[in-house]
Amino acid sequence: MRNRTSGVHDCARGSRGKIGSARLEPACGYNAGVAFRIRPFQKADFEVLWQIDQICFDPQLAYSRPELAFYMRRPDSFTLVAESAPVPGGNGGSDRTIVGFIVAEARRRTGHIITIDVVPPARRGGVGSMLLQAAEDQLGRSGAALVELETPVNNMTAIQFYKRKGYFVEKTVPGYYSNQLDALVMSKELVPGTSRFATSP
Numbered sequence: 001m002r003n004r005t006s007g008v009h010d011c012a013r014g015s016r017g018k019i020g021s022a023r024l025e026p027a028c029g030y031n032a033g034v035a036f037r038i039r040p041f042q043k044a045d046f047e048v049l050w051q052i053d054q055i056c057f058d059p060q061l062a063y064s065r066p067e068l069a070f071y072m073r074r075p076d077s078f079t080l081v082a083e084s085a086p087v088p089g090g091n092g093g094s095d096r097t098i099v100g101f102i103v104a105e106a107r108r109r110t111g112h113i114i115t116i117d118v119v120p121p122a123r124r125g126g127v128g129s130m131l132l133q134a135a136e137d138q139l140g141r142s143g144a145a146l147v148e149l150e151t152p153v154n155n156m157t158a159i160q161f162y163k164r165k166g167y168f169v170e171k172t173v174p175g176y177y178s179n180q181l182d183a184l185v186m187s188k189e190l191v192p193g194t195s196r197f198a199t200s201p
């Protein structure tokens with residue numbers, strides 16, 4: 001959800017392992033062979049995440065610090081961070097680099113992806129996929145049967161990414177964003193048959 005005309009915004013602009021424990025997986029597009037892990041957000045990450053958001057979105061859609069903090073602090077929301085593994089022989093942890101993050105929220109049986117941001121040099125290396133999968137897993141564990149999100153109609157990268165990850169376009173919301181841009185609402189069933197748009201057998 002991002003700068004909706006209502007004043008609320010999301011990318012709305014949402015495991016291959018357990019959340020809370022480090023998961024290291026190789027990615028190929030960013031320093032080929034570098035492994036990444038997904039972990040829960042820590043307070044000290046906030047400024048870096050905000051800066052990544054500024055890089056990832058046009059000024060009209062990027063979150064202000066209070067907006068990002070607002071979404072991350074909502075009662076049912078959570079934030080996961082992707083970071084590169086420490087360099088062998090490095091300083092044992094402080095050389096990890098945050099390469100992306102995802103903010104998602106569970107609203108009863110429906111999960112919602114608030115934003116997903118991957119730094120440009122790390123894109124097409126599987127980081128976005130890892131973040132989305134981890135968020136879907138966490139949403140599924142908290143009872144979500146469906147995951148929804150909004151994305152600007154002109155964000156072809158995001159649309160291609162979500163389609164590749166099993167999301168379908170539900171509808172267009174005219175003038176959803178504060179710059180009057182339309183949004184696509186996209187969704188994915190975590191439990192088959194739960195979408196409002198699913199056809200009855």
Ligand SMILES: CC(C)(COP(=O)(O)OP(=O)(O)OC[C@H]1O[C@@H](n2cnc3c(N)ncnc32)[C@H](O)[C@@H]1OP(=O)(O)O)[C@@H](O)C(=O)NCCC(=O)NCCS
Nearest residue numbers: 011117118123124125126127128129151157158160161164
């Ligand atoms: C969308 C985004 C999160 C994807 O992250 P990523 O780490 O590059 O994604 P992945 O590497 O896991 O990509 C998985 C698949 O999505 C598709 N995809 C990703 N980027 C794509 C692009 N630029 N063009 C076409 N397809 C793309 C591909 O099918 C890709 O698989 P492949 O690389 O094997 O072909 C990233 O581009 C980003 O942060 N963009 C800016 C912020 C943004 O728009 N967020 C979405 C807001 S609604």
